Amino acid sequence: MHTPAFQTLDEWLRHCEQLHPANIDMGLERVGEVARRLQLAFDCPVITVAGTNGKGSTCALLEAFCQQAGYRTGVYTSPHLVHFQERCRIGGRSVEPAALVPHFEAVERARTTQGDAVSLTYFEFTTLAILRLMSQTRLDVAILEVGLGGRLDATNVIDTDCAVITSVDVDHVEYLGTDRESIGREKAGIMRAGRPAVVSDPMPPDSVIAHARAIGADLWRFGQDFNYTGDKQQWAWAGRGRRYAGLAYPALRGANQLLNASGALAALEALRDRLPITAQAVRAGLALVDLPGRFQIVPGQPALVLDVAHNPHSVAALTANLDAMGYFPTTHAVFGAMADKDLGPMLAKVAPLIDRWYFTDLDTPRALKAQELRQKWHALQMAAGARREVPVSTHASPQQALQAAIAAADPADRIVVFGSFYTVGGVLQQGVPRLQAKHLGA
CATH class of the missing domain: 3.40.1190.10 (Mur-like, catalytic domain)
Known part of the structure; x- marks a missing residue:
């Protein structure tokens, strides 16, 4: 041949x-x-x-x-x-x-x-x-x-x-x-x-x-x-x-x-x-030793954490690491995931630390759409009888989701990007993001 x-x-x-x-x-x-x-x-x-x-x-x-x-x-x-x-x-x-x-x-x-x-x-x-x-x-x-x-x-x-x-x-x-x-x-x-x-x-x-x-x-x-x-x-x-x-x-x-x-x-x-x-x-x-995307903290304000955690065990480790970072007024989460993942335990573990979700599409047919993630999130919230109202938005790409999070975040806040290699990779495609903090009161 x-x-x-x-x-x-x-x-x-x-x-x-x-x-x-x-x-x-x-x-x-x-x-x-x-x-x-x-x-x-x-x-x-x-x-x-x-x-x-x-x-x-x-x-x-x-x-x-x-x-x-x-x-x-x-x-x-x-x-x-x-x-x-x-x-x-x-x-x-x-x-x-x-x-x-x-x-x-x-x-x-x-x-x-x-x-x-x-x-x-x-x-x-x-x-x-x-x-x-x-x-x-x-x-x-x-x-x-x-x-x-x-x-x-x-x-x-x-x-x-x-x-x-x-x-x-x-x-x-x-x-x-x-x-x-x-x-x-x-x-x-x-x-x-x-x-x-x-x-x-x-x-x-x-x-x-x-x-x-x-x-x-x-x-x-x-x-x-x-x-x-x-x-x-x-x-x-x-x-x-x-x-x-x-x-x-x-x-x-x-x-x-x-x-x-x-x-x-x-x-x-x-x-x-x-x-x-x-x-x-x-x-x-x-x-x-250096390895991008493993609880990688990008310098700047707001704080930005990149982590490829994509199953319950790794999300539990991410949650513990986030908890150890100390107090942040608001934690924004950019999240995209594959369709075969056990979302319930993943989201339930980290949810108490997240104040605002930015669900994103990913550039692979194996991924859930952002709208599907939103629906699953709301179903999990209802099943758990959640009392806390958490804002949710959907986005066409990790870059767009991150930009929305940066626009909403104050300098003292924290943004975490996780859920898949595709989620973190989508954010890193144009290089490590440069965070320019908004001026207080601007």
């Missing part, structure tokens, strides 16, 4: 969108066959990170520690906030779009060369292209974030040297199961026999631990094989054979980041023979 002669990344991405009827098609047979044809393999340690929440932060922390130790890092994460190429970072920087084009061409050739073309979803095709780029780049460590689940995710075609399982909670139930045990079983599928499996969830599903033991993985459990302690000024980490004391808090905000940092340190301790890390690298990494 003839390989299309697309010249740009955008052309290839449009091509990928048209290859498979489903957005998600769980299974490794098709993607594994194309990976075999590509002879996809890494000659450096691979760390694979799965979980419901905390995956992106854990990958960013691993990247920061390794970079500060002098290693050349390759990181694959998904989804992206604004530009597709954000999904692949080499040496801490997003790759250039043009650098990905030859690898899209190679995946297309591989999937169409032997008889019938192998059908790949957008995620599978793009994952293979990025993995091929990373495998052909001289890396000291490859860090892979699982897209969905673990066992059947496209990233699992690569045998990991160290699996990390972050928090496990109920999300994507139509693909992964309706309870933590079922979902945990899917996440645990990235583990490999005889290799380290780090579990940073303090209360992991039994299925995760059972699978690690059944296959003979080298299990590292939070609270048993590694732990942290801390006060308001500093924290300390202890693993099987190493301890770090007097650590500064990570530059990533939020109480849950100590769990993510602890898991990252455990993974590097488990791989210490191949990736030795100094205490100085750990301290520098904690200070310099």
Whole structure:
């Protein structure tokens, strides 16, 4: 079959969108066959990170520690906030779009060369292209974030040297199961026999631990094989054979980041023979780690918080972090969400902190329309017998919703943007917003 002669990344991405009827098609047979044809393999340690929440932060922390130790890092994460190429970072920087084009061409050739073309979803095709780029780049460590689940995710075609399982909670139930045990079983599928499996969830599903033991993985459990302690000024980490004391808090905000940092340190301790890390690298990494959209506070007035929280567990963490910020006269919330999300628990958790809602459409057919969000919000309010009248408006885009919130907010107020990568990404499309406070009394 003839390989299309697309010249740009955008052309290839449009091509990928048209290859498979489903957005998600769980299974490794098709993607594994194309990976075999590509002879996809890494000659450096691979760390694979799965979980419901905390995956992106854990990958960013691993990247920061390794970079500060002098290693050349390759990181694959998904989804992206604004530009597709954000999904692949080499040496801490997003790759250039043009650098990905030859690898899209190679995946297309591989999937169409032997008889019938192998059908790949957008995620599978793009994952293979990025993995091929990373495998052909001289890396000291490859860090892979699982897209969905673990066992059947496209990233699992690569045998990991160290699996990390972050928090496990109920999300994507139509693909992964309706309870933590079922979902945990899917996440645990990235583990490999005889290799380290780090579990940073303090209360992991039994299925995760059972699978690690059944296959003979080298299990590292939070609270048993590694732990942290801390006060308001500093924290300390202890693993099987190493301890770090007097650590500064990570530059990533939020109480849950100590769990993510602890898991990252455990993974590097488990791989210490191949990736030795100094205490100085750990301290520098904690200070310099950066990840947009994870409780990101934009300087200016009113205060602006960007968070990709999009399920009950992550919204609960966001709520705790917002609560810890202190008093604001009014909190304005820009919110857009996918249609498959469990909105009831998400909205109920954060609602007491929100004084005004700005529901927004998102640029994907998978999202609820702003008007639908408004209807669901009112239904939840009526069911809960809410006594507080909260103003609600609807908007065609996150940018328009944010502008409406800025126009309504006083300098001392707070605006929080959350609900999806698309919500935060929609706000960041024109760069980090510059907040110009209205003059009091103007």
